[in-house]
Amino acid sequence: MAFLQKFLIRTLYAVILLAAVLVLNFSMMHLAPGDVADTISQSMGGADEEVLAQIRADYGLDQPFLVQLGRYMGNVLQFNLGYSFFYNAPVTDLILERLPATLLLVFTAQILALGIGVVLGVISARRPNGIASHFVTMLALFGYSAPVFWTGILLLIAFSLKIQWFPVAGMRDVTIEGGFFTHALDVARHLVLPVITLGSLFLALYSRLARATMMEVLGSDYVRTAKAKGLTEREVVYKHALKNSLSPVITLAGLQFSAVISGAVLVEAVFSWPGLGTLAFQSIIARDTPTILGILFFSALVVIAGNLLTDLALRLVDPRVGGKR
Amino acid sequence: MRTLFKGLMTATALASMMATSAIAEEPKQGGTLVTVLGTNVRNLNSAVQSGIVTGFPGAQLFASPLRYDENWTPQPYLAESWEVSEDGLKVTLNLVKNAKFHDGTPLTSKDVAFSVDVIKANHPFKAMFAPVTSVDTPDDYTAVLNLSQPHPALMLAMSGQLMSIIPQHIYGDVPVEEVKTHPRNNEDVVGSGPFKLTEFANGQHVILERFDDFFIEGRPYLDKIVMRIIPDPAARAIAYENGEVHMGAFELLPRIINRLKKVDNLTVTPDGYGAVGPLDWLAMNTQRGPLKDVRVRKAIAYAVDKNFVLKALMQGTAVESKTGIHPDSPFYNADVEAYEVDLDKARALLDEAGYPMDGDSRFSLTIDFGWADVKPQTEYVKAALKKVGIDVQVRASADFPTWAKRMGEMDFDMSWDSVFNWGDPVIGVQRTYISSNIGKGVWSNTQGYSNERVDELLEMAAVETDKDKRKALYDEFQTIIADELPVYHINALPYHTVYNDKVGNPPLGIWGTSTPIDMTYLKD
Numbered sequence: 001m002a003f004l005q006k007f008l009i010r011t012l013y014a015v016i017l018l019a020a021v022l023v024l025n026f027s028m029m030h031l032a033p034g035d036v037a038d039t040i041s042q043s044m045g046g047a048d049e050e051v052l053a054q055i056r057a058d059y060g061l062d063q064p065f066l067v068q069l070g071r072y073m074g075n076v077l078q079f080n081l082g083y084s085f086f087y088n089a090p091v092t093d094l095i096l097e098r099l100p101a102t103l104l105l106v107f108t109a110q111i112l113a114l115g116i117g118v119v120l121g122v123i124s125a126r127r128p129n130g131i132a133s134h135f136v137t138m139l140a141l142f143g144y145s146a147p148v149f150w151t152g153i154l155l156l157i158a159f160s161l162k163i164q165w166f167p168v169a170g171m172r173d174v175t176i177e178g179g180f181f182t183h184a185l186d187v188a189r190h191l192v193l194p195v196i197t198l199g200s201l202f203l204a205l206y207s208r209l210a211r212a213t214m215m216e217v218l219g220s221d222y223v224r225t226a227k228a229k230g231l232t233e234r235e236v237v238y239k240h241a242l243k244n245s246l247s248p249v250i251t252l253a254g255l256q257f258s259a260v261i262s263g264a265v266l267v268e269a270v271f272s273w274p275g276l277g278t279l280a281f282q283s284i285i286a287r288d289t290p291t292i293l294g295i296l297f298f299s300a301l302v303v304i305a306g307n308l309l310t311d312l313a314l315r316l317v318d319p320r321v322g323g324k325r
Numbered sequence: 326m327r328t329l330f331k332g333l334m335t336a337t338a339l340a341s342m343m344a345t346s347a348i349a350e351e352p353k354q355g356g357t358l359v360t361v362l363g364t365n366v367r368n369l370n371s372a373v374q375s376g377i378v379t380g381f382p383g384a385q386l387f388a389s390p391l392r393y394d395e396n397w398t399p400q401p402y403l404a405e406s407w408e409v410s411e412d413g414l415k416v417t418l419n420l421v422k423n424a425k426f427h428d429g430t431p432l433t434s435k436d437v438a439f440s441v442d443v444i445k446a447n448h449p450f451k452a453m454f455a456p457v458t459s460v461d462t463p464d465d466y467t468a469v470l471n472l473s474q475p476h477p478a479l480m481l482a483m484s485g486q487l488m489s490i491i492p493q494h495i496y497g498d499v500p501v502e503e504v505k506t507h508p509r510n511n512e513d514v515v516g517s518g519p520f521k522l523t524e525f526a527n528g529q530h531v532i533l534e535r536f537d538d539f540f541i542e543g544r545p546y547l548d549k550i551v552m553r554i555i556p557d558p559a560a561r562a563i564a565y566e567n568g569e570v571h572m573g574a575f576e577l578l579p580r581i582i583n584r585l586k587k588v589d590n591l592t593v594t595p596d597g598y599g600a601v602g603p604l605d606w607l608a609m610n611t612q613r614g615p616l617k618d619v620r621v622r623k624a625i626a627y628a629v630d631k632n633f634v635l636k637a638l639m640q641g642t643a644v645e646s647k648t649g650i651h652p653d654s655p656f657y658n659a660d661v662e663a664y665e666v667d668l669d670k671a672r673a674l675l676d677e678a679g680y681p682m683d684g685d686s687r688f689s690l691t692i693d694f695g696w697a698d699v700k701p702q703t704e705y706v707k708a709a710l711k712k713v714g715i716d717v718q719v720r721a722s723a724d725f726p727t728w729a730k731r732m733g734e735m736d737f738d739m740s741w742d743s744v745f746n747w748g749d750p751v752i753g754v755q756r757t758y759i760s761s762n763i764g765k766g767v768w769s770n771t772q773g774y775s776n777e778r779v780d781e782l783l784e785m786a787a788v789e790t791d792k793d794k795r796k797a798l799y800d801e802f803q804t805i806i807a808d809e810l811p812v813y814h815i816n817a818l819p820y821h822t823v824y825n826d827k828v829g830n831p832p833l834g835i836w837g838t839s840t841p842i843d844m845t846y847l848k849d
Contacts, residue, residue, distance in 0.1 A: 032723060032724075032726070032727060033726065033727045033730040033731070034724075034725070034726025034727050034728075034729050034730035035726055036726075038725060038726040038729040038730065038733075038767065039725055039726060040367070041449060041729075041766070041767065041768075042725055042729070042767075043364075043367050043374075043376050043378065044374060044375040044376045044449045045375050045376045045377070045449070045450075045745050045747060045753075046449065046450075046744070046745070046753075046756070046767070046768035047449030047766070048449070048451055048756075048762070048765055048766060048769065049765040049766045049769070050451065051449045051451070052766055054502075058505075058506070086367060087365070087367060087527060088367065088368055088506055088510065088511060089511070089527075094527075097526075097527070097528075098528065153559055153560075156559075156560060156563050157563065160563050160567055161563050161566055161567050164567050167569060168555070168560050168563045168564040168567065168569055169553070169555045169557070169560045169561075169564060169569075170529060170530070170553060170554075170555070171529065174524070174530055174532055174551055174553075175357055175359065175551060269556065269557055270557055270559075270560060271557075271560065272553075272554065272555040272556060272557060272560055274526070274528040274529045274554075278528060278556070279528065282364075282365060282528075282556075284724075285724060285725070287724070287726050
């Protein structure tokens, strides 16, 4: 019962949060001078006032602020995210078109970074002053401090231009023909460089955190007890210590879901990855309010879902979490 | 009845065939051309969406009455011939009889009349068809445009992407004003151009394939065109270099242009931008403070070194432009005041205007910029004017709409600005200088410039059908604006087209990629 109650309260918070995100952002977008009519006219090479007025009237931008806000919130309540002025398409369609690409990129990068990060962290924690440990530290520092657009361009120059292993941009090569397998392989080829770029950032975080918590756990009493029992080093590390050192890493991974959009924007821009990050960036530039708000709405949903998943994962590795049922 | 370009018309199809036979190599049939676009396409229907991005796919999907060769001479396209009446008030188009839309429906004069209505109701360039009062359709293959006044600008306005003929049976199901949001603008698009739409995934690509029933026999040469959307200029550059992309246009960054010029199998050319006519200039608000005085504006022109902009900032990729008309246009007048750098003269002019040095400056001004690419130019203006005692503060705008709002409301002293000619001066030049267009949004006469003679010249040139007389009027206009400096013209935007050795006959005419590329082919 307590669990259900907790769940309901959290859902309520989530709804309030979503509403706040929308109202606040709608107001902020409205405060800035100029609007989407200007960017539409820019895309058309200029338009006179009559045409601008027509565009504003068409999209209801000539209405008072509260009327616009009320209309928008009314639509959202009916699960209608509105119509993109700039792309001439329903916002939900735009987002659903782009969402899979972003999820594919971010999840692949996250999972690989998490896996490799934990392994690297554990390796370096076992011999904190060994060569391997220093190498991991260096790698982590480099991955964390190098700006992603720089890493991205460097990888492109190395692996798309000098050694032509991977394609420059996009998610698939439309000129190739073949079955599902050919296309999946093609997407995988396009995915490699963006995943390395985005993953290197996450990898740094995970490997450092895993190393730190692992070292802490290895110094704890029960590990000494386990060793005293005569278990091998390997059994101690992988059976006992690892599980206990994982929960901070999983918490961090969960928090990183909030970086789904923000982290992907730059990587998507460099690799012309047709995802939500690119769409978000372009709609902000274009002042396409309905699209921006729609993306924020979706990212808020992703963050909330991510937090819930994190909770579940923590329950699995650490029975103390949410234990009283 | 006086027939314009009559000789040319009798030779109808021959003209364009000769253009291709001039190329030594025989065009090859087939192949997939991979090209690139720098931004998303907002709308594929070029009858309601202008601009350089829609121009490329738009001109492949939709045909226009005329097309132009490299020498600004109109060529037949959907119209196999055309006549302008003696008084200039009737333009008769004789359409080809075998033109079909991609769904098989024949294209008729009704579609021409419908398209003119749609363009008039939706297209942002109101000046193009404003004098067209009605379109008569005496038979299926004759369309007569009735004009309220002679309108020589119509010739260019009937070419490129500006007059896309769209099918009435597809787009006629809504009132004409609503065609701009018609669902068929982005999917299942039906035109009569050389290529038809296969797939449009916004943010990713536009895929077109050969239209087998295209009205010009044997064309187009290509089987398929893939337009990839790659917004990052550095990634585009790598795609040209490693051969993933055959061709792209509107490359703008000097650093990238110069790098690509060194690549062996690539050609990088500034040809093909005369009609789009992109210009960079320093706008000055002639209604504010010291800038009201023409001597102050001249002093600024003498203090700002164009060569620094051309050589240091543009790294030699851009050419000088002295007036509001693009240097490639036949109407360009190079013989106007050029303002060679002369700091003493600048200081003397400022003294004369009543702004002596007071401490270490005379007065202060602001300069705006609308996008990050041109920030260095504004920083340079600040440094250059410091030397003659004008304090300049560079004012950044958060984004394009913020800047556009400031410009539209004339809330600025100086600004770096880029404005396009869009073919005839009536369409894209007049708007900056005519006094009836003061402060009507961004890219209007935001300088608040007003000169009776300029107004008179622009109005006379707009209705003058004799080419030489028209040129003389525009020459005088350019002399006056170079003298009075509502804007100080600096350079043409360094747009470049990049293509690799496999591309035969790339589109380098006056409209660049905003033309049908039915004559472009891929070599072995």
